[in-house]
Amino acid sequence: MKGQASYLEPGEGRGGFWAGWMLSTDHKRIGVMYLAALLSFFSAGVVLGLLIRLNLIDPGLVMGPQRYNEVFTTHGIIMIFLFIIPGVPVAFGNFFLPLMLGANDVAFPRINRLSWWVYLAGATMIAAALFINGHPPDTGWTFYAPYSIRTHTNVTLAVMGVFVLGFSSILTGLNFITTVHTMRAPGMTWFRLPLFVWTLYATAWVQLLATPVLAITLVFIALGRVFGVGFFDPSRGGDPIIYEHLFWTYSHPAVYIMILPAMGIISEVVPVFARKAIFGYKAVAYSAIAIAGVGYLVWGHHMFTSGMSGKARIIFSLITFLVAVPSGIKVFNWVATLYRGSIRMDAPLYFAASFIFLFSLGGLTGLIQSALAPNLNLHGTYWIVGHFHYVMFGGAGSALFTGLHYWFPKMFGKMYSQRRAKIGCLIFFIGFNLLYFPMFILGLNGMPRRYFDYPRRYFTGHLISTMGSWVLAAGLIVIFSNLIKALISGEPAPANPWGGRTLEWQTSSPPPHENFEIPPFLEETGEGKSGFRAGEAG
Amino acid sequence: MMLPVWLSKTAWPSNTADSVQSAFLIVTAVCCVLLLGVTATMIAFLIKYNSRRNPVPGPDRENLSLEIVWTVVPVAIVLGMFYVGWVNFDYIRDAPADTMNISVLGRQWQWSFTYANGRQSGKLRVPLGKPVKLEMTSADVIHSFYIPAFKVKEDVVPGMKTHLWFIADRPGAYDIFCTEYCGLGHSRMRAKLIVMPVAEFNGWYRQKAEPPPNRGLALLQAKGCLGCHNVTSQVKVGPGFKGIYGSRVTVLVKGREQVMTVDEAYLKFMITNPDVWVVKGFPPIMPKIPLTEEETGEIIQYIKTLK
Numbered sequence: 123m124k125g126q127a128s129y130l131e132p133g134e135g136r137g138g139f140w141a142g143w144m145l146s147t148d149h150k151r152i153g154v155m156y157l158a159a160l161l162s163f164f165s166a167g168v169v170l171g172l173l174i175r176l177n178l179i180d181p182g183l184v185m186g187p188q189r190y191n192e193v194f195t196t197h198g199i200i201m202i203f204l205f206i207i208p209g210v211p212v213a214f215g216n217f218f219l220p221l222m223l224g225a226n227d228v229a230f231p232r233i234n235r236l237s238w239w240v241y242l243a244g245a246t247m248i249a250a251a252l253f254i255n256g257h258p259p260d261t262g263w264t265f266y267a268p269y270s271i272r273t274h275t276n277v278t279l280a281v282m283g284v285f286v287l288g289f290s291s292i293l294t295g296l297n298f299i300t301t302v303h304t305m306r307a308p309g310m311t312w313f314r315l316p317l318f319v320w321t322l323y324a325t326a327w328v329q330l331l332a333t334p335v336l337a338i339t340l341v342f343i344a345l346g347r348v349f350g351v352g353f354f355d356p357s358r359g360g361d362p363i364i365y366e367h368l369f370w371t372y373s374h375p376a377v378y379i380m381i382l383p384a385m386g387i388i389s390e391v392v393p394v395f396a397r398k399a400i401f402g403y404k405a406v407a408y409s410a411i412a413i414a415g416v417g418y419l420v421w422g423h424h425m426f427t428s429g430m431s432g433k434a435r436i437i438f439s440l441i442t443f444l445v446a447v448p449s450g451i452k453v454f455n456w457v458a459t460l461y462r463g464s465i466r467m468d469a470p471l472y473f474a475a476s477f478i479f480l481f482s483l484g485g486l487t488g489l490i491q492s493a494l495a496p497n498l499n500l501h502g503t504y505w506i507v508g509h510f511h512y513v514m515f516g517g518a519g520s521a522l523f524t525g526l527h528y529w530f531p532k533m534f535g536k537m538y539s540q541r542r543a544k545i546g547c548l549i550f551f552i553g554f555n556l557l558y559f560p561m562f563i564l565g566l567n568g569m570p571r572r573y574f575d576y577p578r579r580y581f582t583g584h585l586i587s588t589m590g591s592w593v594l595a596a597g598l599i600v601i602f603s604n605l606i607k608a609l610i611s612g613e614p615a616p617a618n619p620w621g622g623r624t625l626e627w628q629t630s631s632p633p634p635h636e637n638f639e640i641p642p643f644l645e646e647t648g649e650g651k652s653g654f655r656a657g658e659a660g
Numbered sequence: 661m662m663l664p665v666w667l668s669k670t671a672w673p674s675n676t677a678d679s680v681q682s683a684f685l686i687v688t689a690v691c692c693v694l695l696l697g698v699t700a701t702m703i704a705f706l707i708k709y710n711s712r713r714n715p716v717p718g719p720d721r722e723n724l725s726l727e728i729v730w731t732v733v734p735v736a737i738v739l740g741m742f743y744v745g746w747v748n749f750d751y752i753r754d755a756p757a758d759t760m761n762i763s764v765l766g767r768q769w770q771w772s773f774t775y776a777n778g779r780q781s782g783k784l785r786v787p788l789g790k791p792v793k794l795e796m797t798s799a800d801v802i803h804s805f806y807i808p809a810f811k812v813k814e815d816v817v818p819g820m821k822t823h824l825w826f827i828a829d830r831p832g833a834y835d836i837f838c839t840e841y842c843g844l845g846h847s848r849m850r851a852k853l854i855v856m857p858v859a860e861f862n863g864w865y866r867q868k869a870e871p872p873p874n875r876g877l878a879l880l881q882a883k884g885c886l887g888c889h890n891v892t893s894q895v896k897v898g899p900g901f902k903g904i905y906g907s908r909v910t911v912l913v914k915g916r917e918q919v920m921t922v923d924e925a926y927l928k929f930m931i932t933n934p935d936v937w938v939v940k941g942f943p944p945i946m947p948k949i950p951l952t953e954e955e956t957g958e959i960i961q962y963i964k965t966l967k
Binding site: 261268269361362405427432444458463464465466475478482490492495571572576 | 676679680681683684687688691694695698699701702705706709710711714715716717718720722723726727730731734735738739741742744745746748749750752753754800801802804806808809811812813814815817818819820822835837838839840841842843844845846847848935943944945947
């Protein structure tokens with residue numbers, strides 16, 4: 123395999139540096155560009171989050187109420203729409219889906235490049251909404267009507283940016299579904315697909331089917347603002363509750379767009395480092411599909427106190443509890459995979475173990491707030507803020523870090539310092555819990571979310587949380603400086619540093635442009651186990 | 661149906677807090693057991709089956725019955741939690757027939773309360789031990805009415821009536837918060853709930869509302885202006901009114917700064933066209949308030965007296 127140039131090196135007829143990357147249809151280059159963009163937006167979102175926390179220990183310290191509202195809105199829009207929703211699928215999905223299937227690219231490489239450009243266009247529109255004349259949006263990332271129709275800030279441009287991003291998401295979903303159906307290596311039956319591929323597949327269907335609902339809803343907001351169409355404004359005969367329904371019809375499934383591929387990464391990492399096949403492969407695969415399916419039917423739990431009828435609340439609560447079961451099954455199966463393993467505590471497993479704890483805590487607090495009576499107290503408070511940061515940042519975010527440390531040697535052909543990665547992970551974990559756990563106590567005691575200022579009795583909780591944000595930031599600095607250092611001067615990575623059994627480890631690190639020198643195939647054994655034996659090339 | 665209450669009833673200031681809290685404690689206890697179980701097992705496995713202690717992994721085995729157990733048992737557990745949340749919920753949501761009804765109006769960024777006899781108040785006063793039902797709506801955007809001590813909330817939606825009910829069990833003053841983001845003054849959209857002994861409440865309720873010292877002031881209050889403006893010189897969201905008449909202010913007219921004197925014509929223009937000129941240093945967020953010519957005049961006359 124030494125003979126072929128890696129995808130990172132400029133190839134013949136691929137133009138200079140910019141054209142070679144921006145015009146490339148190589149799924150690996152596109153994945154790396156997405157990753158760079160995601161991490162840039164993530165850094166911007168973290169800085170805004172730190173400013174929010176800083177302001178909360180002394181409201182007015184760094185900004186006044188209007189600026190504060192704009193900053194928490196921008197933090198949400200960047201983190202949700204530019205980082206965590208595209209997140210794992212566009213970066214690791216793009217890079218590893220074809221490799222794991224034994225294919226040389228996705229089904230529609232040029233559509234893939236188009237998705238990347240559309241993503242950039244949407245991101246540019248959102249960035250423009252922040253900086254051009256007037257103020258950045260101040261509606262919260264949820265754009266609730268009628269406030270979003272009345273405010274004088276740049277809401278129209280921001281929602282149109284999110285609308286454009288939606289097309290990127292839809293095209294990626296379409297591409298991945300087709301790829302999984304048509305590009306599998308000989309011998310790779312559905313039940314020999316790596317679990318990460320299963321979750322990407324389930325996610326792709328959600329992207330394809332749910333995103334158009336968000337798109338049309340946001341167009342209605344823009345029409346309301348520009349042409350005065352009153353879909354959601356009661357003073358013009360509209361209904362603001364309809365907006366909430368339409369918004370959450372997408373945005374709840376979007377939670378699964380964020381978390382399913384994250385679960386897929388954990389399902390890859392745990393067996394590799396335990397030296398075991400995943401326990402209950404089929405159950406883990408089916409639970410991904412179950413979560414994607416049932417996840418469409420639970421959006422109403424975001425609206426328990428919206429004035430919805432009691433019956434609707436009861437039904438949404440029941441289904442919400444049921445959708446928790448497949449997530450629970452996955453957690454049990456990950457833990458069971460460790461049983462009688464021969465566990466190597468390498469850096470990716472540190473992040474995966476941290477994911478399992480943070481995600482479980484986030485998921486279980488989700489159960490508490492799904493119970494109708496407790497919800498009456500917890501809804502709209504810091505409890506919710508704590509819960510979704512545990513699930514999204516502790517869950518989806520940690521899984522992205524897990525994937526980054528697991529696949530970094532493959533993507534860039536370099537090894538990072540394991541010791542520093544583990545130290546970074548521990549600092550991050552401690553900071554994370556200091557930052558977000560006090561929010562549960564604050565919320566339980568009635569501290570509402572999105573408050574610029576608050577009664578004195580909530581001060582201690584806010585102070586601990588803000589100090590936690592500094593610890594967390596220190597952890598992130600350790601983690602990312604380690605990776606950047608490795609990128610510049612890391613040791614060359616072997617083709618398969620962890621002993622992974624999926625196909626991406628069968629090619630060199632970093633892989634050549636065409637992925638595999640000889641197209642791989644799978645032996646005819648081991649159906650129903652993720653730890654299938656990949657056929658040796660040749 | 662109420663769950664067995666193993667916490668003293670008087671520990672909570674209202675019937676709703678009592679039932680919300682008992683459901684919360686049961687569900688939370690189960691979740692804590694699950695979290696501790698999963699975490700402890702994971703850590704034990706990570707230590708016990710470390711490659712140094714266990715250099716050769718065990719065989720890969722499937723265990724269907726185990727998987728069935730940990731599918732069926734969690735289903736039973738979550739259905740139990742759902743039930744615990746639900747029984748209490750019906751009791752908390754469905755008000756009995758004999759409630760005392762109070763209308764609640766939310767607007768950016770102020771609550772106002774109107775009683776059956778027409779009495780209005782900026783504080784929610786209720787009698788101890790009597791069922792009270794709040795019938796709520798909003799004049800502008802979505803708000804949410806939350807009494808943290810009573811552990812209940814409900815959104816307050818324009819064009820729609822929503823409700824809450826409770827029996828207050830302990831006299832005192834409690835916070836009321838807005839918990840649905842509603843713009844600049846969201847975190848200041850707070851009020852007080854005052855729980856009074858019945859006799860004291862009846863005295864207050866029967867007493868005629870203090871005649872408004874001034875009709876202009878009454879209008880400022882009723883139309884929600886005081887959500888953003890003070891009658892002192894202190895800045896709230898917009899400028900304070902005291903001493904404003906006759907002063908000189910810098911106004912942005914189509915992005916250009918212009919210095920103006922605050923006189924009757926200026927005040928009238930600013931009240932009737934709040935989105936055209938904006939005083940420098942303030943956000944352009946004042947809504948158009950429906951006022952008659954005569955009402956606008958009363959307000960201007962009142963502002964003139966604030967020296």
